[in-house]
Amino acid sequence: MAYVPLADRDHEMEMHHPHSWVEKYVWSQDHKVIAIQYGSIAVFTGIVGLALSLLFRMQLGFPDTATFIDPSFYYQAVTMHGMIMVVYLLTALFLGGFGNYLIPLMCGARDMVFPFMNMLSVWVFLVSVIILMASFFVGGGPTGGGWTLYPPQTNLAGTPGHDMGIVLMLISLGVFIVATTMGGLNYVVTVLQYRCRGLTMMRLPLSVWGIFVATILALFAFPALLVAAIMMLFDILAGTSFFMPAIIESGTPLDHNGGSPVLFQHLFWFFGHPEVYIVALPAFGLVSDVLSVHARKNIFGYRMMVWAIIAIGGLSFIVWAHHMYVSGMHPYFGFFFATTTLIIAVPTALKVYNWVLTLWEGDIRLNAPMYFAIGFIFTFIHGGITGLFLGNVVIDLPLSDTYFVVAHFHMVMGVSPVLVVFAAIYHWYPKMSGRMFHSGMAKLHFWCTFLGTYAIYLPMHYLGFLGVPRRYYALGTTDFIPQSAQDLNTTITIAALFVGASQLLFFINIIWSLRYGPKADPNPWGAASLEWHTPDTPPSHGNWGDSLPTVYRWAYDYSVPGAREDFIAQNTPETEEPTVDEQHFDPDQDKSLADA
């Protein structure tokens, strides 16, 4: 039987329309509801992570003032903050939240290909969060072994949470990976199989490309973490020695022999480095769309942007050991990994140039989402170039394990993606809620977040140059750290508290506007991509009413000469508006998967 694309079998497909409130909002199979569930759980977890960071910043900025922060709690807070932010907030929010909401809408599909599995994904994710949070309430508390969970330290008596805490952490990660896999297969299959007529791969918005490639990375990278977690659980619970050499615990030799702690690090970072891009690529995609829409200009160098996403995704699997230059692995690896790491800077830099060139000769509307998008370019340049220091193996010798590393990765995968999260939420909020947010409050939120985070992290790099080690409960006395370093730490903490508090502006704004915000125009920014052209706002279950849209052009027809408006919707036929640049975006010349 000949292959008929899913979009052409729309009349055969049955929507599982909900029959009750519970089916609609709790056990929902609607990708949009699932997206909001995913996002809400992730943000809730993120608030816990943020609160933890403010607590341990209190200890660093004002030592021994918050008396309940003892060394044990400090390490637990640092550990849980890291893991929550990287995995349970950012990964879940970008893939489960934005991926779920935007992929079907931007692909002109009615839903994900497997809606039931999609629903399972979010509830399994919730289970993983509950297991994670449970570790705060067990004897010994959550693990304090650092978010990298390096054995043998994490499961030895000298580390907080070495008994139940680490076990729960590993189980939670395992459950999370199950959830991500169920969601991830959905996103990939939906992008490949459920695009509407005319929507070739090279006509997809970059948001979809970013999330699509990030999901593929997740499907390949998370298994490495899963096996590492299972092997470590065996070491702890069954007495195996995968990661445990012959060692001594508190003066007593342990019954382990022959394992390798470095093996764990390889497995962890084989996941951990692609993980950086699992967070970054969706952010790259989303910010590209926000920039293009509000600059009223097509994204510059679309095809190069797509290939850069793919190249970065591929390269991200062969750079992992740059996290391990001083791990005691064979030092010759340094040559290879420094080279691959610096090569990855080339496609990444090109993306930055193209974002800036999108602004060039544009007609820039400085709406709230645009503030965040431009702020992102600044913080991402900063975080990117400090990566060139750490990636260049010899420079890592003095800087590894200092505050420079902390400052670098917070700029590049903390502040930058979070600015994109805010840009994206403000950008799509009118579509998701049908209401407008308060623009002034959103801009105030931008200024507090953007300037506040720079006040935190710029000086932190210099603590790293100075040589202040990370993961220190207290600096103690040294000859080379001047007293003024403590003053700098105090300043950083004040800035952190300010940034933390200013996030209230965001929550007040989006919750208040949900009810009291003015009704939004279906396409308030004048965007060309499909999700802004649904028959209903917010889109109803099934997204497209009676018939699926047909796409005639790419997602970036802004300010096309001769067009009636300064944008042309993707589903506007060639007969009504000028065609896109045929040489570049003619679907007949596009050899992408849709034509297979």
Add this chain to the structure above:
Amino acid sequence: MALAVVVVLLVVGSVIFHFTQLYGGPWYFTDIAADWGTIDLTINITFWVTGFVFVVVNLFMAWCVYKYRQKDGHKAVYEPENHKLEVGLTAFTTIGVIAMLAPGLFVWAQFVTVPEEAIEYEVLGQQWQWQFRYPGADGQLGFADVSHVSESNPFGINPEDPAGQDDVVVNDPNMHLAVNQPVHALLRSNDVLHNYTVPQFRVKMDLVPGLVSYLWFDPTKEGTYDILCEELCGIGHFIMRGSVKVESQAEFDAWISSQPTFAETQSMAAPNIAAGQTAYAICATCHGAQGEGNSALNGPKLAGQDAWYLERQLKYFKEGVRGGEGDTIGSAMVPMAMTLADDNAIRNVAAYIETFTDTPAPTTIAGDIENGADIYDRNCAACHLDDGAGTWYTDAPALAGMSDWYFVRQISNFGAGIRGLHPNDNFGEQMVAMATAMDSVEEINDVAAYINTLR
């Protein structure tokens, strides 16, 4: 508009901030003390390349935001691609990356190649102390393994290996090096990952249990530098400190010849308990004939305490490391310790005290046991063990069954900085930091009350 201005201000501000730190500011690299100027040079090259990109791209962006902000009658230019520009930018970026990577790889090749004239020494990390070993006259370190580790052989040197007999062992966290003599540090751990870092030497490397890692450098400047652990190694990570003294070859030779060899540490004569008993007579007044302690005379219980701990404290009193300024009660011990003529006399007394029958000291402190248990399990048990027995391995004395009032006084002294901050107290500063886990006298009492249940 405001955004463009702010971006310009941030770029200018960042550059100014950087140069103020580069030229005399307090928050930049410490003065280098090893022959790794090439690393600093690579950093400078990277700064110039990336700094250029940071300034140019951001200023261009700010200019775009200003110039192409929305205006009536203004329309964006439709230009999907610009092949020439994209190729040019790719080439430019590639050249920049090569300019940074090439020197980096060149210097890394130096780092991984240890010169032949480099002399070996060993760094041993364990929770949460540094120890060091130097090869003896044979220039060779003896084989070592965790299975041989014991209180008298903390390095786990194989006693059968002839190469290990003349190894010089340093059982405290202070090491020495001769200036301008390249060294090859072999790094080993008995338990978890650690990281051997001296900021002034610029290089660092993890210590990994189960294998031997290395680094090398050529110390070029005399002075004493801090050794820090920079790989999270458990709750005591932040207080795992040591020092390295770089000095002239003659001074180094004098120092190393004063350190015991492995063979010497293994063949020490058994302590003379009878002599210890004689010397103890003066102690009995305050500490009791059986070392049972006497709170009225401020004499803590000694019976049941580990000999290595008693020896160390007696030396500290003798050398003025303990019982100095502020410690009015402890100062009474200084003249007492002076009556012990030498290290052997100290060993004898400690050995005699070990013969006492250990009955738990009377309980004198009441407190919230549950809170005490929580604090103890979270912060103290890592070194002093769950049962409060202490262990030589973490340099932690026994707490269970000892005088509770003495515990309270000592924690207060640590907290107040009266004890533990003397520069020669290699182990006390850890307790100064850990004492912050107890915020008040009440909490110290709580912990004491909990320890009273561990007997």
